[in-house]
Amino acid sequence: MFSGKTALITGASSGIGEEMARQLAAMGCNLILVARRTERLDALAAQLAEVSVGVITLDLALRDAPQMLFDEVQRRGSQVDILINNAGFGYQKSTLEMSLEEQLGMVDVNDRALLALIRLFAEPMAGRGEGWILNVSSVSAWFPIPGMAAYAASKAFVQTLSRALHEELKPSGITVTTLSPGGTRTEFSAKARGQMDPSLEKAMMPVEPVARAGLEGLARGKAVVVPGGMYRAMTWITRCLPDSVVVRLAGSVMGRNNSWADV
Template identity: 45%
Template sequence: MADEPRWTVITGASSGIGAELARVFAARGYALVLAARRHERLEALGEEIQKHHGVPVEVMALDLEDRGAPQDLAEMLRDQGIRAHTLVNNAGFGLRGDFATLPFERQMAMIDLNVSAVTALCRLLLPGMLERGRGGILNVASTSAFQAGPHMAVYYATKAYVLSLSEALYEEAKARGVTVTALCPGSTESEFSATADVEYSRALRPGIMSAAEVARIGVDGYEAGRAIVIPGRTNWIGALGAKFLPRAIVRKIAGSLQRGDVTKPAKEANEGA
């Protein structure tokens, strides 16, 4: 087992933080399984990584909004004899707008991807990690996880779930040599922010970070065995403020920051789909 590749399974790997996480893990010698909907982007990223880092890369195109997709991914890994050393749950999407007017179907799909798929993949792959006593899970949450988010209500709630789940699994797994880390980025330059039109939200103007920087800090924290990683001093201060200020004040601030230009139609963005 000592010579077995450290396979890292990354969902939502075709762009943004997911693609940068793939580059960071590859640079540190991890073999990669790249999973997302956009097969062509995954293939291009895989070729780039193999060229620059020489690690094995497998591409698995599937849509994790499909309730059966996590099981399909686990079976694909088993069929290829791949035992996951690290799972990176990055795939997700957000919608900005009022809860009562955003499309019902897309809000439920957001829960399917941001919550259900994350939970399913953790449950499918964590037992093998515990049995082998190595590896772990890096779940991409958000600084949104630390407070309610009017005008992005479901997105904030899903990230709060990811943070809570990750912290609980961290405590359950750490004594058996397995790390579970929640990466909580704040404002990040990525396709997500551009597509979602959140460049109009004042919440994303101060302290913006590059996706590459967020990925590097996230992997550093995961490899150090940390439960929660919040990249950037501005984001850390914001999370701390959400913890100690009265919740009524925090949610009003979040709502004001996320309101943006209410005359613009709501837009959807995927985190590395």
């Protein structure tokens, strides 16, 4: 379905974004890879010689980054058929442990840049009457997490926005899908907590099926994709329990002093 199309992937230098780039290239989809670590992007591009791959080094926390990215894509004469808003990060810290800059920087990448890129790239997609947007959220979007409050809230923003846009942009021919992974074996956990808790290993999913579930869900026009039966059950259970119980449970299982902080 995506053969011959062009996908722009933010956060393509590692983890889920890198794996999506590999899977899309195997389908014959051309790529524009975006992240800060140029050497990682160049190394990946060199491995994906079967399709056309462009690399754009950019810090999406910068206020003008989305517009700069859009302008650079226009300057190169590329058409973005598929936008994958994947770049993101989180901290396992309480609000008072985090500086304001850390928290706002996270919101800038996870939410502000994502919204701006949708606004910029959806317009030409609507003009063509065709486009696909995949936004990477998290199972933590389903419930507030004391001890990881700003991250969970930033992902709830992604999910609420995406689910509304799934309906809103449908008449324009644009498919909007939310991918909400649970714990996935990437660099995410180490960045969030400084080190990987060995007890977490068993619950972590490999990156391949997570990326595949997102791309398949997008191709099928699904609104929300949660990879893994255990994580789908988790989102279902949280909808059945009283809110106050869910929030306390999330804090004790996934919050500051435990091993589940990245789901």
